[in-house]
Amino acid sequence: MKRICIFGNSHVGALKEGVDSLNRQGALNSVDITIFGSHRDSLKECVVSDGVITSDSDFVRTNFRWTSNGQETVNVADFDEIYVVAGQSFFFVAPFLTRSHLPPLSDTIIEDIMTHRLDGWDMHLARAIAEASPQTQVTHLGEPFFSDEHPRSLNFLREHRRKGGQMPARLDKVQAQLDSKAQEIETENFRIAKPPEQVLEPNRVFTRHELCKDSIGLNEDRDIPHRSDDYFHMNVKYGEMVIRTLVL
Amino acid sequence: MENFYSKLKQRSFWRSGVVDVSPLALADIYSKKWTINPEWEIGTAGSCFAQHIARYMTQNGYNVLDVETAPNGLKPERRQAYGYALYSGRYGNIYTTRQFRQLIEETFAPSPQEVLIWEKDGRFYDALRPNIEPSGFATAQEVADARAYHLERLRILFCNVDMFVFTMGLTEAWVHQRSGRVVPIAPGIIAGGETAPDYSFVNFSYPDVVADFQAAMAVLEANRSKPLRYLLTVSPVPLTATATGGHILTASTYSKAVLRAAAGFLSDNNDNIDYFPSYEIVTNPGNRGTFFAANLRSVRSEGVEVVMKSFFAQHPPETPHPGPASKQKKAVVSTEDVQCEEALLGAFGK
Numbered sequence: 001m002k003r004i005c006i007f008g009n010s011h012v013g014a015l016k017e018g019v020d021s022l023n024r025q026g027a028l029n030s031v032d033i034t035i036f037g038s039h040r041d042s043l044k045e046c047v048v049s050d051g052v053i054t055s056d057s058d059f060v061r062t063n064f065r066w067t068s069n070g071q072e073t074v075n076v077a078d079f080d081e082i083y084v085v086a087g088q089s090f091f092f093v094a095p096f097l098t099r100s101h102l103p104p105l106s107d108t109i110i111e112d113i114m115t116h117r118l119d120g121w122d123m124h125l126a127r128a129i130a131e132a133s134p135q136t137q138v139t140h141l142g143e144p145f146f147s148d149e150h151p152r153s154l155n156f157l158r159e160h161r162r163k164g165g166q167m168p169a170r171l172d173k174v175q176a177q178l179d180s181k182a183q184e185i186e187t188e189n190f191r192i193a194k195p196p197e198q199v200l201e202p203n204r205v206f207t208r209h210e211l212c213k214d215s216i217g218l219n220e221d222r223d224i225p226h227r228s229d230d231y232f233h234m235n236v237k238y239g240e241m242v243i244r245t246l247v248l
Numbered sequence: 249m250e251n252f253y254s255k256l257k258q259r260s261f262w263r264s265g266v267v268d269v270s271p272l273a274l275a276d277i278y279s280k281k282w283t284i285n286p287e288w289e290i291g292t293a294g295s296c297f298a299q300h301i302a303r304y305m306t307q308n309g310y311n312v313l314d315v316e317t318a319p320n321g322l323k324p325e326r327r328q329a330y331g332y333a334l335y336s337g338r339y340g341n342i343y344t345t346r347q348f349r350q351l352i353e354e355t356f357a358p359s360p361q362e363v364l365i366w367e368k369d370g371r372f373y374d375a376l377r378p379n380i381e382p383s384g385f386a387t388a389q390e391v392a393d394a395r396a397y398h399l400e401r402l403r404i405l406f407c408n409v410d411m412f413v414f415t416m417g418l419t420e421a422w423v424h425q426r427s428g429r430v431v432p433i434a435p436g437i438i439a440g441g442e443t444a445p446d447y448s449f450v451n452f453s454y455p456d457v458v459a460d461f462q463a464a465m466a467v468l469e470a471n472r473s474k475p476l477r478y479l480l481t482v483s484p485v486p487l488t489a490t491a492t493g494g495h496i497l498t499a500s501t502y503s504k505a506v507l508r509a510a511a512g513f514l515s516d517n518n519d520n521i522d523y524f525p526s527y528e529i530v531t532n533p534g535n536r537g538t539f540f541a542a543n544l545r546s547v548r549s550e551g552v553e554v555v556m557k558s559f560f561a562q563h564p565p566e567t568p569h570p571g572p573a574s575k576q577k578k579a580v581v582s583t584e585d586v587q588c589e590e591a592l593l594g595a596f597g598k
Contacts (some may be wrong), residue, residue, distance in 0.1 A: 104393045105319065108383045109330055113321040165379020166393075 004033045004247055007053070007074060007129075008085025011065070011143045011233060012037040013218035015085065018239020031247065034072055037218050038063035043086050044121050048128040051076050066220045076133040083193075083246070084129065087122025089142030090114075091178050091194040093171065093205050101156035101163075102170045110177045118185065130190035140192045141246070144199070144238065148206035150231035160203060171203065196245035199238055211238040260304050269536035272554050280562040281515075281522040282477065285296040288410035289313050291336040295343045295417020296481035296588035297526070297547065299334050304556045308565030312336065315405040316398065331380030336409070337402050340377040341588065343418040344452060345460035345510070346430045351376075352464045355402045356471045363392045364424055364431065366440025373439040375424070375431045379587065384439060407472055415526075416507040417483040420491055420499070434491070449491045451502075457510035464517075478521045480511040484530035486545050526555045532589070 006015050016035050022028045036053075038060045046055045053074035055061060061072040068074075076082065088094070095113050096102060117123070123140060129137035147153060160167045182192045201208050215226045215233040226233045258264035259276040269275060284290075290312045292302035306312040318332035327333045331340050342348050351509055354361050364375035371384030372391045377398075385391045419431040435444045452460070468476055482504060490499030508527060515523035530539045530551045537544070539551030547555075 096316045096319045098319060103319065104390065104397050106383075106385050106390060106394070107475050109319065109322065110382065112323075112326055112330075113319060116321060116326075117321050193488070 002031045002081065002163075003079045004031050005036065005074060005082040006033060006085060007036045007043075007082055008141075009037065009041065009043055009087050009143070010039045010218045013216060014144070014234040014236065014239040015083075015242060016067070016218070017216060017236035018082075018243045019135045021240055023238050027248070028245075033247070034069075034071070034079070035067050036064045036071070037067040039218065041086075041121075043125065046125060048076070048125070048132045051132045051189040053129060053132075061092060065127050067218070076129055079136055081139065081247070082129055082139045084109055084126040084138065084153070085120065085143065086125070087120050087140075087142050088117070089195065090117060090123075090140065090144070090182060090192045091175075092145045093174055093178075094146075096174050097156060100152065101159040102156070102167055102174070104166075104170055105174065107173075107177060110174055114178065114181050118181075127190055130187065134189055136189060138190050139246070140190075142192075144195060144211075144232070144234045145205065145207045145234065146213040147209040147231035148201040149209040149212070153206045153231075156205065157201075157203070162219075168203075171205065175204065193246060196241055198245070199234075199241050207234060207238070211235055211241075224238070229230075249313075265359070266532065266534050269534070271532050271539075272443070272550075274529060274532065274558065277529065278525055278562055281519070284310070284563050286413060287311070289408055291405055291409035292414075293335050293337075293339065293342045293348065294415025294481070295341050295483040295485070298341075298413070298415035298481070299587065300547075300552045301415065301481065301526070301556070301559075302335055304400075304552075304559075305413070305550050306434070308560065310400055310565065313405055313409060315401040323554040329382055331587070334587055335406050338377070338380055338398055339402070340379050341417070341432055342414075343432055344421050344430060345416060345457045346421060346452060347376075347432060348414060349460040349464040349467075350429050351402070352406060352467045355399050355406055356467055360396065360399075362427060363388075364427065364429060365391050365396050366435060366438070366443060368439035368441070371439070375435070375440055375443075378431070378433060378438040378440070409476065409478040410474070411479060412571065413479045413481070415481045415483050416457070416511060417485070418487065419457065419506050420487070421450055421452065422447045422491075423450050424499040436473070444588065451492055452506070454506045454509055454513075457506055458513055461510065462515055477522065478513060478518075479524055480521060481524045482507045482511055482527040484527045484539075484547060486509060524559060526559075529555045531557055 007011055012035050016037070019028065019033050019035065041055060042060050045057045045060060046053050064074070065072050069143065093102070095117060096105060122142070126138055126140040130136070148157065185192070195207070197204070199207055199211055202206065211234050212231060213235060215230065215235040217224045217226055217233070257276065262443065288311060290305065290310055292298060292305070292312060302312060313336045315336060316332065316338040318327040318330065322330070322332070330339045334340070339351060342351065365388050366373040366375045367379060368384065371386070372388045373381065373384045374391050374434070376396055385394065407443050422434045423430050424446055426446065431447070435441060435447050486502060487496060487500040493497050504527065511523050515521045530547055539548055540546065540556070541548050
């Protein structure tokens with residue numbers, strides 16, 4: 001049985017919901033999935049030492065304990081695959097946008113932005129996890145792209161339509177360079193993955209809003225729905241789609 | 249017995265206006281023509297020195313527009329290297345009034361103009377702003393696309409601003425003979441060396457400078473629906489090099505004299521143009537050269553501070569000016585903290 005770890009911030013909530021739902025459907029018989037979650041950017045305080053992801057923070061250890069059913073640290077070698085769901089997805093185009101649109105960007109600016117992105121704490125942590133156990137496949141998935149009904153998304157999509165052919169060409173260029181960079185930095189056991197196509201709107205820039213509705217927060221005791229204007233956390237359907245596409 | 253000088257203020261005499269006063273606090277050197285309304289949207293452009301003015305105004309609460317912001321994910325410390333966050337648009341330094349005029353004419357041209365493209369080592373540069381992409385673009389088409397976007401953004405800028413701050417920097421320029429357009433730096437310095445025969449040298453005269461600025465104003469007036477005010481300054485930064493073949497000191501003095509006279513004429517004859525004497529404040533003999541860095545060109549932070557203090561004395565900022573010890577101020581006024589392709593010419597000095 002494949003042992004899988006999903007390690008991340010509050011966005012693991014959607015994946016946990018997805019895992020629970022798929023378990024109920026009997027769809028996860030060939031995998032054993034353990035989730036380690038801790039809210040906001042508390043994972044910044046994690047370090048990888050002697051093959052174990054640990055944290056000095058009581059907050060993080062407590063969260064790990066209840067999300068994983070009892071473990072305060074992550075022994076990397078215990079897993080065949082680890083998915084890191086923290087930090088912005090490398091494939092999210094928001095860093096390339098100005099307020100409401102995508103300007104034409106040179107390859108050097110795109111490279112500059114990607115380099116900055118790859119220098120983020122979440123990327124460093126994901127790589128450190130991969131280095132800790134060569135037989136464990138580590139994937140940086142990052143947080144979901146935000147909903148296509150977020151006000152900034154709506155502005156962008158409006159501009160996108162208004163510009164006709166120009167914006168798709170600009171977008172294609174950025175996305176092609178992101179794909180190429182992701183391949184370039186891939187190692188034997190480290191890769192960066194993008195969200196599955198089916199969770200995204202047709203431009204592949206934002207998550208379909210229906211996957212954002214009725215999302216549930218990552219809470220130990222009870223199910224607390226996210227606010228109705230939360231455009232960032234996704235729901236059980238999203239979690240199912242991601243697990244089915246990337247993990248199974 | 250009274251004469252024409254009897255009732256003049258102290259500022260009108262060399263001894264009491266310059267010799268006997270601190271160069272750090274020249275009284276009455278500038279009296280504003282009009283008050284800057286806090287609601288006004290302000291545009292900035294000009295030679296390198298204008299970057300200081302733009303940043304100081306922004307950080308003191310003035311509504312300085314930036315219609316061409318950097319992508320969100322570009323690190324703040326990398327933005328200026330790509331020509332972002334320097335001025336209200338990503339046009340780089342505009343050293344001459346001819347450049348200013350042609351930019352405005354191109355912005356409002358009924359049909360797209362030919363894009364002047366330079367090449368170097370298989371990379372492509374916009375000859376009218378070659379410094380905005382340090383490594384150039386991958387293709388000539390990308391240069392053209394970026395320029396089209398730039399002009400689209402500038403139409404927003406030039407139609408919306410209520411006041412435009414322009415710092416005149418140079419009179420010497422290089423003209424593309426076929427199109428008549430000037431470039432900010434000689435071909436071959438950044439790129440485009442093989443196109444050098446297509447360009448000729450020009451040293452603009454006083455009538456040229458005045459006429460170019462007036463022409464720019466006319467195009468703006470024809471394309472706008474509200475009044476526009478201009479704040480003119482002259483950069484105190486001497487030329488790095490002259491292509492006249494003459495001595496750099498006489499060439500620099502000529503340029504600055506022409507620009508200063510043109511700015512004065514334009515201000516004296518237009519109610520909507522004010523002249524701010526940053527040139528005089530920095531080059532004041534009372535400073536004994538201390539406002540210039542060791543290269544005798546770059547203006548030291550203390551000089552910029554005095555210039556802006558004089559400006560804000562007449563145009564009090566909306567938010568308090570940060571104190572001298574503030575980190576923010578230090579970041580603003582570093583002599584090296586400006587993007588200035590003209591300085592590259594210094595490398596050619598023997």
